[in-house]
Amino acid sequence: MEIRKAAFAGSWYPQQAAACKKEIRQYLTDAPAQEDSGPWLAGIVPHAGWFYSGRIACGVIDRLKDAEPIDLVVVFGMHLHFGSPNYMMAEGAWETPFGELPVAGQLAEALKGRFEFQLETPHRFIQDNTVELQLPFIKYLLDPSEFLAIGAPPAPASLDIGRAVVDWARGNNKRFRIIGSTDLTHYGPNYGFTPHGRGKPAVAWVRDQNDRRMIETMLAMAPERVLEEGLRNQNACCAGAAATVIAAARHCGATRSQSIAYASSFEKSPGDSFVGYAGLVFGL
Numbered sequence: 001m002e003i004r005k006a007a008f009a010g011s012w013y014p015q016q017a018a019a020c021k022k023e024i025r026q027y028l029t030d031a032p033a034q035e036d037s038g039p040w041l042a043g044i045v046p047h048a049g050w051f052y053s054g055r056i057a058c059g060v061i062d063r064l065k066d067a068e069p070i071d072l073v074v075v076f077g078m079h080l081h082f083g084s085p086n087y088m089m090a091e092g093a094w095e096t097p098f099g100e101l102p103v104a105g106q107l108a109e110a111l112k113g114r115f116e117f118q119l120e121t122p123h124r125f126i127q128d129n130t131v132e133l134q135l136p137f138i139k140y141l142l143d144p145s146e147f148l149a150i151g152a153p154p155a156p157a158s159l160d161i162g163r164a165v166v167d168w169a170r171g172n173n174k175r176f177r178i179i180g181s182t183d184l185t186h187y188g189p190n191y192g193f194t195p196h197g198r199g200k201p202a203v204a205w206v207r208d209q210n211d212r213r214m215i216e217t218m219l220a221m222a223p224e225r226v227l228e229e230g231l232r233n234q235n236a237c238c239a240g241a242a243a244t245v246i247a248a249a250r251h252c253g254a255t256r257s258q259s260i261a262y263a264s265s266f267e268k269s270p271g272d273s274f275v276g277y278a279g280l281v282f283g284l
Contacts, residue, residue, distance in 0.1 A: 087151025188273025
């Protein structure tokens with residue numbers, strides 16, 4: 001089996017299993033107690049380096065655990081724009097510090113039969129942190145038998161792919177979890193987005209208004225509105241991924257949502273340019 005090598009290990013997150021395990025255990029130890037009325041079937045995670053948002057992503061993925069082994073995890077992500085193709089690696093496996101995650105080949109083939117994809121391979125792919133940053137958490141906490149990553153552009157057609165994943169998993173009696181990867185507002189001169197100047201007023205506007213609108217829309221489980229909100233207000237870098245996982249969760253029968261955490265890079269590295277992060281889960 002050909003392996004897609006990690007591109008961000010050793011920089012955005014630890015390269016060695018022992019170091020990854022230590023950080024994950026610390027994230028879980030430090031996590032605030034929450035009333036958790038699972039089961040949670042799907043989640044939305046951020047994808048900055050672990051120093052900035054690893055605690056949030058880890059907390060979300062930990063809540064997707066089940067008493068029974070999980071057969072399949074699907075992650076929607078990638079930094080795409082309206083009009084981008086769908087992306088997928090349909091063969092091989094993904095490298096993680098804890099071992100490989102084999103691609104769900106049968107699911108990939110089923111999706112290829114219904115949708116157009118720009119296909120990647122273990123040796124020819126776009127380096128993209130949105131998926132890779134989640135892989136150690138998924139392997140260590142969920143350890144699924146199979147895994148599939150899909151690049152979902154911010155377009156209504158992406159929602160159909162999410163629903164198709166659910167139909168296939170259910171039709172094949174798979175115990176599965178679905179994850180969407182997105183950061184929120186990218187604010188400041190580094191991102192060419194400064195509608196509210198600089199300093200504390202800008203941080204407050206992002207936290208209390210721009211990011212809050214997106215979080216409330218995601219909590220309302222309104223995938224079409226998530227797409228509109230992200231395109232209109234630049235408050236989700238991967239609105240397609242977030243909307244698609246919500247559409248898939250609703251197709252599963254999910255009716256509940258819960259916010260796990262919110263933070264921004266400003267808290268770790270204050271400056272005029274910063275990014276917002278949120279973690280959410282969705283369940284029956």
